[in-house]
Amino acid sequence: xxxxxxxxxxxxxxxxxxxxxxxxxxxxxxxxxxxxxxxxxxxxxxxxxxxxxxxxxxxxxxxxxxxxxxxxxxxxxxxxxxxxxxxxxxxxxxxxxxxxxxxxxxxxxxxxxxxxxxxxxxxxxxxxxxxxxxxxxxxxxxxxxxxxxxxxxxxxxxxxxxxxxxxxxxxxxxxxxxxxxxxxxxxxxxxxxxxxxxxxxxxxxxxxxxxxxxxxxxxxxxxxxxxxxxxxxxxxxxxxxxxxxxxxxxxxxxxxxxxxxxxxxxxxxxxxxxxxxxxxxxxxxxxxxxxxxxxxxxxxx
Ligand code: A3P
Numbered sequence: 001x002x003x004x005x006x007x008x009x010x011x012x013x014x015x016x017x018x019x020x021x022x023x024x025x026x027x028x029x030x031x032x033x034x035x036x037x038x039x040x041x042x043x044x045x046x047x048x049x050x051x052x053x054x055x056x057x058x059x060x061x062x063x064x065x066x067x068x069x070x071x072x073x074x075x076x077x078x079x080x081x082x083x084x085x086x087x088x089x090x091x092x093x094x095x096x097x098x099x100x101x102x103x104x105x106x107x108x109x110x111x112x113x114x115x116x117x118x119x120x121x122x123x124x125x126x127x128x129x130x131x132x133x134x135x136x137x138x139x140x141x142x143x144x145x146x147x148x149x150x151x152x153x154x155x156x157x158x159x160x161x162x163x164x165x166x167x168x169x170x171x172x173x174x175x176x177x178x179x180x181x182x183x184x185x186x187x188x189x190x191x192x193x194x195x196x197x198x199x200x201x202x203x204x205x206x207x208x209x210x211x212x213x214x215x216x217x218x219x220x221x222x223x224x225x226x227x228x229x230x231x232x233x234x235x236x237x238x239x240x241x242x243x244x245x246x247x248x249x250x251x252x253x254x255x256x257x258x259x260x261x262x263x264x265x266x267x268x269x270x271x272x273x274x275x276x277x278x279x280x281x282x283x284x285x286x287x288x289x290x291x292x293x294x295x296x297x298x299x300x301x
Contacts, residue, residue: 016112016169021150024085027093031083034095034117039104040125041211043079044179046172047110048140049132050193052262053227054207055079055108056238058128060223061208062104064215067222074237082109112175113182123187128207129179132193133297134172135270135282138163142273143263147241147254156273164285173289180295194267194298200224229265238262267301 011020013028043058045051052075059078063070070078084094091097098105109116120127132140142159145151154162168174183190189210196203201224208215208223215223225231236242241251241260254260274282290296 012167014115014169015167016115017167018083018170019151021085022081023083024093024095027083027085027095028115030093030095031111031115032118034082034119035099036117036119036124037103037105038124040120041104041106042082042116042120042125042127043106043108043130044116044127045108045110045130046132046137046175048137048144050130050196051108051110052238053193053196053232054128054130054191055106056232057204057207057223057227058106058211060226061204061211061213061215062106064213064219067219067226071226071235072237074240074243076240079106079108082107083111112170113178120187123185125187126211127185127188128210129182129188129190130193130196131176131179131190131295131297133267133270133299134163134176134286135274135299136193136267137172138282139270139273140263143259144261146257147251147259147261149250149253153253157278160278160282164282173286177290177293177295180293192297197265197267197301200227229262233260233262233265268299270299 009020010017011023011025011028012018013025018028041058041062043051043055045054055075055078059070059075060067080094080098082095082098086092086094086097098107113121116127119125138160141163142154142156145154145159163172166172180190182188189207191203191206201220204220204223204227208220226235232238234242239260239262240246241254241262247255251261
């Protein structure tokens with residue numbers, strides 16, 4: 001019989017709910033006043049929306065050359081998670097270690113816009129935001145629960161319900177339209193998972209331009225080749241399921257089930273999961289919540 005996690009543990013911050021561990025309540029407190037540098041880059045995304053993919057692109061674009069070396073260093077080291085707890089029980093939260101990191105600092109975050117560092121909201125540093133259609137996010141979240149030993153195992157029905165009933169402060173339908181409102185800010189680039197699937201190379205170029213990096217055609221090709229789904233699935237620096245240490249520590253369930261962190265990478269996988277009834281309920285909810293925004297997603301390949 002499957003072992004369920006005893007109980008999901010969360011922390012709450014300004015009304016939003018975070019899985020903790022790995023998110024650090026102490027770390028969250030420090031985000032608002034975090035000293036941002038001009039050349040800081042924040043990779044921001046809702047969970048399961050292409051965070052890892054965008055981290056890899058930003059990391060390789062910023063490095064320019066030396067791609068093979070950077071591909072071997074775990075992505076979590078190259079682009080650490082801003083609000084994460086320290087990697088060891090006694091270690092301070094990641095954010096307090098970042099103070100001493102050399103520039104340019106690349107950081108990942110799942111925080112809503114209004115919880116980003118104040119100076120980033122005022123225009124300092126750069127933010128690359130990646131959004132994905134919510135039906136595929138729901139499916140990817142469900143699968144993540146299947147593989148991550150720290151998360152509570154839920155059925156598909158339960159996971160879908162959980163996604164739709166997150167607290168308003170971090171409900172997908174509040175968080176993503178808020179980022180969308182900032183799409184024209186000078187220091188924010190808003191990209192969509194579905195568009196990256198259609199034109200990966202074009203997005204490598206777009207991200208490089210946004211970050212002020214000029215890459216040769218050859219470098220663009222090389223970055224692109226290292227950011228395809230196939231390459232990122234093979235690479236243990238980007239697919240934590242292929243990293244024996246991490247797998248042993250937190251992905252044993254995934255190994256048993258044969259599901260990997262870099263899992264399927266498709267647009268429209270939701271078709272394999274939603275019942276007609278679930279789809280109807282979801283679409284009605286979506287329509288109502290998105291009535292005030294012009295943000296739309298193409299959710300079929
Ligand atoms: P699926 O579960 O649908 O496969 P995040 O990094 O925000 O946690 O998002 C994880 C999702 O991005 C997973 O989706 C994962 O497979 C997908 N992904 C990771 N790398 C990718 C790539 N290079 N191309 C397309 N999808 C990718």
